Amino acid sequence: MSDKQNNPLPKILGENFKVAREKRGLSIEELANQAILSNSQIRQIEGKEQGAFYSPLIKYSSAQKVAKILGLPDDQAFDASQEVVDDDIQALREQKELKEIEAMLAQKMINELKFEKPSLIQKIIRKKSSAQLPIQGIELPQTSRPNPSFKRIAVLLVLIAALGLGYWLLNPYLNVA
Known part of the structure; x- marks a missing residue:
């Protein structure tokens, strides 16, 4: 357990922030502009959003800044005596666990696709070269593409042939002088 989990941040007393904001006649938007925060961040400090x-830590430091703007003393803005781990810290732990589970499931899906359906991976990412994919070093089979310069050369040769044929057909009329 880290020091942050052993010594949780003080609980933010959101209702006191709301009361102080309303006493000053500020809307959430006005306070957000003064504190350089979003409206939803102010609402979260006041306890209405998550x-x-x-x-x-960022929430706590933002709440300190808002408390200073509102002239709210620390003892009215925060409850340092609360011994319960902050809800945000618990949510952060759960979020980390969820990300680990998602990563394991994604790896399992990649492995299944890699060995059972390699062409599906190719369709998903729409790559047609054997360049290494950013997903766990999967390599796709190389597919051949027509060389774009070959098409250009073929078109150029057809144009030259058409000019030559046109010159040959018009030549008797051009030397009439």
């Missing part, structure tokens, strides 16, 4: 911050 997930607007990347980490509990």
